[in-house]
Amino acid sequence: xxxxxxxxxxxxxxxxxxxxxxxxxxxxxxxxxxxxxxxxxxxxxxxxxxxxxxxxxxxxxxxxxxxxxxxxxxxxxxxxxxxxxxxxxxxxxxxxxxxxxxxxxxxxxxxxxxxxxxxxxxxxxxxxxxxxxxxxxxxxxxxxxxxxxxxxxxxxxxxxxxxxxxxxxxxxxxxxxxxxxxxxxxxxxxxxxxxxxxxxxxxxxxxxxxxxxxxxxxxxxxxxxxxxxxxxxxxxxxxxxxxxxxxxxxxxxxxxxxxxxxxxxxxxxxxxxxxxxxxxxxxxxxxxxxxx
Numbered sequence: 421x422x423x424x425x426x427x428x429x430x431x432x433x434x435x436x437x438x439x440x441x442x443x444x445x446x447x448x449x450x451x452x453x454x455x456x457x458x459x460x461x462x463x464x465x466x467x468x469x470x471x472x473x474x475x476x477x478x479x480x481x482x483x484x485x486x487x488x489x490x491x492x493x494x495x496x497x498x499x500x501x502x503x504x505x506x507x508x509x510x511x512x513x514x515x516x517x518x519x520x521x522x523x524x525x526x527x528x529x530x531x532x533x534x535x536x537x538x539x540x541x542x543x544x545x546x547x548x549x550x551x552x553x554x555x556x557x558x559x560x561x562x563x564x565x566x567x568x569x570x571x572x573x574x575x576x577x578x579x580x581x582x583x584x585x586x587x588x589x590x591x592x593x594x595x596x597x598x599x600x601x602x603x604x605x606x607x608x609x610x611x612x613x614x615x616x617x618x619x620x621x622x623x624x625x626x627x628x629x630x631x632x633x634x635x636x637x638x639x640x641x642x643x644x645x646x647x648x649x650x651x652x653x654x655x656x657x658x659x660x661x662x663x664x665x666x667x668x669x670x671x672x673x674x675x676x677x678x679x680x681x682x683x684x685x686x687x688x689x690x691x692x693x694x695x696x697x698x699x700x701x702x703x704x705x706x707x708x709x710x711x712x
Contacts (some may be wrong), residue, residue, distance in 0.1 A: 426526060429568070434481055436452070438508060442712070444475040444513070447632075448706065450501070452493075462533040463515060463665065465706065472697060476566055495678075495679060498678050498679055498682060499678045499679075502678040502681055502682055503536050505535040505682060506533070506536060506681065506682060506685040507538065508537070508538040509537045509538065509685050509686075509689050510537040510538050510539035510685060510688055510689060511537075511538035511539070511690065512538075512615055513538075513540070513613065514539070514540045514541045514542045514608060514611040514614075515534050515539045515540070515541060515542060515612060515613070515614045515615070515616060515688060516533060516541070516542040516543045516544070516545075516582070516609070516612040516614070516615045516616070517530050517531065517534075517541065517543065517544040517545070517549065517603075517615070517616045517618060518545055518547065518615055518616070518617055518618070518637065519544075519545070519546040519618040520547050520548075520616075520617055520618065520619050520629075520630075520633045520634050520637065521618070521619060521620065521621055522546055522547065522548045523548055523621075524546070524618045524619075524620070526618065526653065526675060526676060527544055527618060527660075528544065528603075529675075529676070529681075530544075530616055530618060530675070530684075531544055531555075531604070533681045533685065534616070534688075537685045537688075539607060539688070540608060540611075541606060542582075542605075542606050542608065542609045542611065542612035543582065543602075543604060543605045543606065543609050543612070544602075544603035544604040544605075545578070545591070545600055545601070545602055545603065545605075546599055546600065546603060547575075547600055547633060547709050548598055548599055548601060548644055549597075550598050550599045551571045551574055551575075551599050551600075551633065552571060552632070552698060553662065554696050556597055556598065556599055557570075557571070557574060557599075560574065560593070560594065560597050560599060563597070563673075564593065568602075568672070571633065571636070572632075572636045572640075574599065575633070575636055575637050575640055576640050578591065578594070578600065579637075579640050579641065582610070582612070583607060583610055583644070584610075587605060587609055587610075588602065588605050591643065612646070613642055613646065613647060614646060614647040614648070614649070614688055614691075615646050615648050615649075615682075616648075616649055616650075616651055616684070617634060617637065617638070617648060617649070617650045617651070617664075617669075618651055618652070618675075619634055619650050619660040620651075620652025620653055620656030620658070620659060620660055620673075621650070621656060621657070621658045621660070625637075627658070627663065630660055630663050634650070634660065634663070634664075634667075635663070635667055638664075638667045638669055639667075639706070647668045647673065647691040648671065649670055649672070649684060649687045649688055650664035650670070650671035650672070651667050651671065651672045651673075651675040651684055652671070652672075652673055652675060653673075653674070653675060653676050654673055654674040654676065654677070654680075654699055654700075656673070657674075659673055660702055661673050661696040661698070661700055661702070661703070662696065662702060664696070665694070665695070665696050668694065670682050670687045670693060670694050670695055670697070670708070671696050671697065672687065672696070672697050672698050672700075673696065673698035673700045674698040674699045679706060679707060680694065682707060683697045683698065683706075683707050683708055686707065686708045690708075693708045693709070695708065
């Protein structure tokens with residue numbers, strides 16, 4: 421029988437292709453076996469590590485529960501004993517209160533905290549929103565025969581009055597024009613060495629307000645070598661804590677709580693502590709501590 425060369429070549433090619441396919445299938449079968457062994461080993465290793473992680477997580481949960489219980493017990497203890505803890509911590513200290521927001525309603529609480537800690541409250545003054553009112557500032561200029569160009573000059577006048585005689589009489593003129601509200605001034609107001617700035621704000625222009633009032637006031641008081649601590653409530657929509665720290669002033673962001681009151685006393689007791697303390701997201705710690 422005559423064999424067609426073309427058929428012969430195709431047949432040989434088909435044989436080689438079949439051999440190649442057989443070899444490839446065999447190789448893949450062996451390769452799949454290796455992959456399966458590797459997968460089984462990896463799964464076994466993952467199971468071991470998973471069990472280790474479960475055990476570690478269980479231990480961490482126990483530790484966290486223990487720490488939370490300790491934290492809750494500590495807070496409860498401070499809540500019940502804050503008055504005895506802060507008693508006499510500020511004895512012989514004269515401290516003033518300046519509220520930079522007329523909406524603040526915790527000045528009386530601040531006064532109680534300072535008094536309970538043994539401090540003498542030198543003054544308690546609230547700055548009213550009219551400090552920004554150009555007409556009111558102009559009226560003040562006319563009454564006092566002193567030209568006030570801006571709110572900083574009014575602030576400077578207030579601080580100046582607090583180191584001179586007859587401060588109440590002088591400041592009462594500002595009160596009559598509704599630029600400030602005098603809540604209290606002691607007979608020994610000139611002896612103050614520290615100031616509590618009651619800040620925090622719920623307005624939209626809060627940073628501008630801080631820069632216009634608090635920041636300027638901090639600069640003026642520091643020039644008088646006064647120790648300053650900023651405080652605010654934890655529900656303030658606009659926190660001043662970072663702005664205070666930028667001005668090198670320590671702050672407490674939960675002054676309405678017992679732990680916040682303790683923090684305030686600790687900061688007034690030790691002027692070398694600098695930081696943001698309280699419950700805010702960027703707070704340095706819950707209560708002040710001095711780094712060694």
